[in-house]
Amino acid sequence: MILTILRILYxxxxxxxxxLLLVFVMPVIFFSIFAAIFSNGIATGGDKKLRVGxxxxxxxxxxxxxxxxLEQNSSLICTRLNSSADEMTSDAITSDPTIAxxxxxxxxxxDQPALDQTNSEVSADQTANEVNxxxxxNVQDDATIESQIADAQKSGRYDLIVRLPxxxxxxxxxxxxxxxxxxxxxxxxxxxxxxMAVSMVTSIVKxxxxxxxxxxxxxxxxxxRTTAELAAGARVLDAEGRPVPPQAMAPVIAAPGxxxxxxxxxxxxxxxxxxxxxxGWIQTNPEGVNSMNGQEGVPSxxxxxxxxxxxxxxxxxxxxxxxxxxxxxxxxxxxxxxxNPQAASQENPRIAMYAAGIAVLFLLFSATGNAAxxxxxxxxxxxDRILVSKAGLFHIVVGKWLGILxxxxxxxxxxxxxxxxxxxxxxxxxxxxxxVMTFSTAAATxxxxxxxxxxxxxxxxxxxxxxxxxxxMSAVGGSMIPRFAMSDRMKEIGRWTFNAWALDGYQKVFWYxxxxxxxxxxxxxxxxxxxxxxxLTLMLSGRWKRG
Amino acid sequence: xxxxTAAKSACVLSLENVRKKYRGREALKGISxxxxxxxxxxxxxxxxxxxTTMIRxxxxxxxxxxxxxxxxVLADSVSTGPVRLGLVxxxxxxxxxxxxxxxxxxxGRLEGVSGRPLRDRxxxxxxxxxxxxxxxxxxxxxxxxxxxxxxIACSVLHRPGIxxxxxPTVGVDPQSRERIYAMLQELTAQGAAVLxxxxxxxxxxxxxDRIVVMDHGTIVANGTLSDLVQQTIGQPHxxxxxxxxxxxxPLASFTLDEPRTxxxxxxKSMKELPQVxxxxxxxxxxxxxxxxxxxxLQDVFLELTGRSLRE
Numbered sequence: 103m104i105l106t107i108l109r110i111l112y113x114x115x116x117x118x119x120x121x122l123l124l125v126f127v128m129p130v131i132f133f134s135i136f137a138a139i140f141s142n143g144i145a146t147g148g149d150k151k152l153r154v155g156x157x158x159x160x161x162x163x164x165x166x167x168x169x170x171x172l173e174q175n176s177s178l179i180c181t182r183l184n185s186s187a188d189e190m191t192s193d194a195i196t197s198d199p200t201i202a203x204x205x206x207x208x209x210x211x212x213d214q215p216a217l218d219q220t221n222s223e224v225s226a227d228q229t230a231n232e233v234n235x236x237x238x239x240n241v242q243d244d245a246t247i248e249s250q251i252a253d254a255q256k257s258g259r260y261d262l263i264v265r266l267p268x269x270x271x272x273x274x275x276x277x278x279x280x281x282x283x284x285x286x287x288x289x290x291x292x293x294x295x296x297x298m299a300v301s302m303v304t305s306i307v308k309x310x311x312x313x314x315x316x317x318x319x320x321x322x323x324x325x326x327r328t329t330a331e332l333a334a335g336a337r338v339l340d341a342e343g344r345p346v347p348p349q350a351m352a353p354v355i356a357a358p359g360x361x362x363x364x365x366x367x368x369x370x371x372x373x374x375x376x377x378x379x380x381x382g383w384i385q386t387n388p389e390g391v392n393s394m395n396g397q398e399g400v401p402s403x404x405x406x407x408x409x410x411x412x413x414x415x416x417x418x419x420x421x422x423x424x425x426x427x428x429x430x431x432x433x434x435x436x437x438x439x440x441x442n443p444q445a446a447s448q449e450n451p452r453i454a455m456y457a458a459g460i461a462v463l464f465l466l467f468s469a470t471g472n473a474a475x476x477x478x479x480x481x482x483x484x485x486d487r488i489l490v491s492k493a494g495l496f497h498i499v500v501g502k503w504l505g506i507l508x509x510x511x512x513x514x515x516x517x518x519x520x521x522x523x524x525x526x527x528x529x530x531x532x533x534x535x536x537x538v539m540t541f542s543t544a545a546a547t548x549x550x551x552x553x554x555x556x557x558x559x560x561x562x563x564x565x566x567x568x569x570x571x572x573x574x575m576s577a578v579g580g581s582m583i584p585r586f587a588m589s590d591r592m593k594e595i596g597r598w599t600f601n602a603w604a605l606d607g608y609q610k611v612f613w614y615x616x617x618x619x620x621x622x623x624x625x626x627x628x629x630x631x632x633x634x635x636x637x638l639t640l641m642l643s644g645r646w647k648r649g
Numbered sequence: 650x651x652x653x654t655a656a657k658s659a660c661v662l663s664l665e666n667v668r669k670k671y672r673g674r675e676a677l678k679g680i681s682x683x684x685x686x687x688x689x690x691x692x693x694x695x696x697x698x699x700x701t702t703m704i705r706x707x708x709x710x711x712x713x714x715x716x717x718x719x720x721x722v723l724a725d726s727v728s729t730g731p732v733r734l735g736l737v738x739x740x741x742x743x744x745x746x747x748x749x750x751x752x753x754x755x756x757g758r759l760e761g762v763s764g765r766p767l768r769d770r771x772x773x774x775x776x777x778x779x780x781x782x783x784x785x786x787x788x789x790x791x792x793x794x795x796x797x798x799x800x801i802a803c804s805v806l807h808r809p810g811i812x813x814x815x816x817p818t819v820g821v822d823p824q825s826r827e828r829i830y831a832m833l834q835e836l837t838a839q840g841a842a843v844l845x846x847x848x849x850x851x852x853x854x855x856x857x858d859r860i861v862v863m864d865h866g867t868i869v870a871n872g873t874l875s876d877l878v879q880q881t882i883g884q885p886h887x888x889x890x891x892x893x894x895x896x897x898x899p900l901a902s903f904t905l906d907e908p909r910t911x912x913x914x915x916x917k918s919m920k921e922l923p924q925v926x927x928x929x930x931x932x933x934x935x936x937x938x939x940x941x942x943x944x945x946l947q948d949v950f951l952e953l954t955g956r957s958l959r960e
Contacts, residue, residue: 483738483815487804490708490736491759647710 120566128570135577139588151176152299155260157183157250159268160241164286164314171310172264178306183250183263184242241268251291252443256614258606261299261586263291264307265441274314274435286311286436293613294442294452295586304438311436453525454518454612455584455605461517462543462604463572463581465510469544469551470568472506476552476646477561485646499643503548503636510544527612535611538621542628543604549635550600556642575599603627659685660721661732661810661842662707667716669706676702678866679716684811684842686723689833691857692846693946695954699866700846701739704813707844708736723810732810732842733760739815741796742803745789749780749799752788753806760807770806777832778802794825801832812836814845818852830856850946860946862953869953877949884915886943888925890936901928912936 115121154172158165172180247265254260267287274286288307292300476498479485488498518536522529529536554571558564576582578592579601585593596602607624610616662684669677676699684690692700705711707718720731743752753774757767775781778798783791788799801817814833818826830852833843837858847853853860854874862870862877870877878885890900895909902925903912914925922941929936 481740483740483742484744486705486708486710486738487736487742487756488759489710490734491756492761493759 120563124566124569128573131570131574132577135574136583139577139583139592151179152261152296152302153259154178154180154299154303155183155251155254155263156180156266157247157254157263158266158270159244159247160266160270162266162270162272164272164274165266165270167314168264168266168288168307168310171313172303172306175306177302180264181260183254184247248443252614255291255293255443256610256616256620258586258609261292261296262303264303265289265291274311274318288436288438289441290438291441291443295584295613300440304440307436307438315435452613453521454527455609457517457521457527458514458539458605458608458612459576459581459601461514462547462579462601463576464517465513465544465547466551466572466575466600467568468513469506469510469547470554470564470572472509473502473548473551473555474561474564474568476502476555477558477564480646481561489647495643495646496640498646499552499640503552503639506548506551507541507544510547511540514540514544532611532615535616535618535621536608538618538625539604539607539611542607542625542632543600545632546600546604546628546635549632549639552639553635553642556639556645576601578602580605600628600631659687661686661723662721662844663717663719664703664707665717665719667703667706667713667718669702669711669714671702671711676866677706677713680863680866680868682861682868682871684844686810686840686842687837688842689837689856689858690842690844691853691860692844692863693848693850693853693860693950694846694863698863700863701815702866703863704736704815704844704846707811708734708813720811733807735804735807735809735812737801737804737812737814737817739819741788741800743788743796743799746787748785748787749775749791750784752799752803756803757806762807767806770808774802774806777805777835779828792825794821794828797821797825797829798832801829805836808841810841812841812843814843816847817845818847818849826852850950854946862950864954870949874946874949877946878944881949881952882944884917884944886916886919886941888914888916888922889940889942890914890929890934891938891940893937896934896936898932898934900934901932 115125156169156172169180169182172178251263251265254263265288267289269287271286290300290303290307476485479488485498489495493501518527518529518540521527551568554568555564558567576599579585579596579599580588581601585596585602585605588596593602603624607621607628610620610624614620660683662682664680664682667677667680668675671677678699680699680703692703694700702711706713720734722731744755747755750771753771754767757763757770762770775784778801780791780795780798780802783795788796791799797817797820801814804812812833817833818829821829833845833856837843845857859871859873860877861868870880872880875885888903890903890912892910892912896905896912897909900912903914905912916922916925919941926939
């Protein structure tokens, strides 16, 4: 008996192609969609790269070095948003010691691997070499920059925008030793859609400053060594082999005290070296370090506890300490702030997107459900009765379409009203944009549902087909997975769905708070689709009469 | 479909050589027919004969390939337009999640009746269909017979001159069937022409004023039951004699069947029966059994359409 029951199940399944479609094909379709999204979309090490915009109020060498560093990062696609540096004179030269200290010997430079890397990156960016010693005098005002940022965000082409202020230093040495003075300010401007972008770019920017720190410190170490060697009677030869007098080298050799700013002030030498008999290379007293290698006046901040046993070579010890400390000092060098203009002006913009995503998904289902009433009426003969009455086919199709449209508008409105009540999405502030998008979306959905019902022969067929199409559209179009997490190709595919256009429109309204005119494309596509699909429905509606 | 003034003629609908190809085959092969006011016409035929296609053509849902379907204008009608038409589909063509009254209201509006006339008409129709008590009930909660009556009621709100019914009594109990035919007879009494298709032989035989038998897209018989019997079989009654042993003598007007154990004689009227018995007595014939059988629509139908299964 059990086998017979199983056989009945098997036979019914085998004889029902729609059931087979739902049971076997639908999961495969869904798997494929999500596999495509997750393999190429959400940052999984696949093709998906963060798209970063770079913008600066003023062009500086350090800023361009940061730009070059971002451009060379394989996980980013970095694009410069403004180009005021193009106006720079071609004879401008860099004075950043980290990129152009040609006076010191090659042998000394090769001791600094971090410096080499930075130099190669920066030299790849020719623009950086065109910035003069103090940076560009051409400063763009904040309003212009913010407008450019807003435009970039609305374009949807950037996950994050790196903004450098007008007072961004030309090179890292410009940063004062005084802790009260500001460090390098970097703003990460996000629209809040991709939280991962913020943490990722923050790490990369910090990495840049860590390398710069190491390079600057190393450069100063070279200065220190050169000074010490000169003091010991060494001679530096120029390109022709003639001795270079010390006073000629002065401009390129920084005073040893300048290096002090790059060390951890919190670690006082008395904490480490007092009573440490092995710390013979640095002479300490209860007030702190006051000498190194017998030289007086060594700043206390230089006192770094060596991880390895003290060496007889103080220069080597100091180099080790500098390399190890460079990264940890980065936080002192750069202050990274995160800005979200949308979030600043409204309470909960992301919720509006979720509301739109869910609303469109269910709108599609309810629209096809209502359109399916046509098939029910056809199957019961009610449609025949209506067609024989004074109501013609045009009245029926338009009446049904209008009903689905109004119901759809109402459905989305209820969803957003609840979102407003529960999550404060500022519906009232965006009411007109909401109305425009809601009408367009509901109109397109109504036409789509009517066409689907017209093409299907039975209610069961419509149910199966609509589930496949709607779930696929919603997955690809952003109702299930945020579009920002998708690869560009998936985003392009999503453009074939109502969901994507509707969500882009609602995003502009609630997130970017764009003017109505910015909705032109989305509204045109949605209403255009509605008209085309509606006309197709009317053309094919003769089938209702044929029975 | 064309419209013409019927003048004093009672004909409200006429079909002239109507042909229609439907789903790749010729469903109607030159149908010609007239429907008169106050007439209950039964359309009878095997499955696939073309009845539904013909009804869809009459109702305007399908356009005939050729031929002409005319709805006439009644001379005594206040309306200047052709006779209006009502369609009662075979399935329950009502909204199950609306109440009886709501169904009547929406279908009345679709037929152009509104306001007070509609309210008054709904009251009349509820009474006519014996659904007054269930006016506020959802259609889906009604019994099968009530739903059938509602199905018909929804089609008469605009007082159609022609009512087309596709198997209106399928699946209803005898009481509901009686009520439905009583409703239809009220309509015909008021001058409406009713055309119904059915597979219920007894209904057609006893209820319809005229019967049309259709097969393979053509009308094979058209008339009253006695006309059909006359046209197809001839005499309407048969006297059948059965013998225990083969009968070898001649039997006057009787026809002996092989192996001569039964004999048949057709008679025009039951009044002829004593005369037949008298002849048998004169012949000294004593059959073991004498049957008298009247021909019905079943015989006419099988005579016309054969005994092979259809579809």
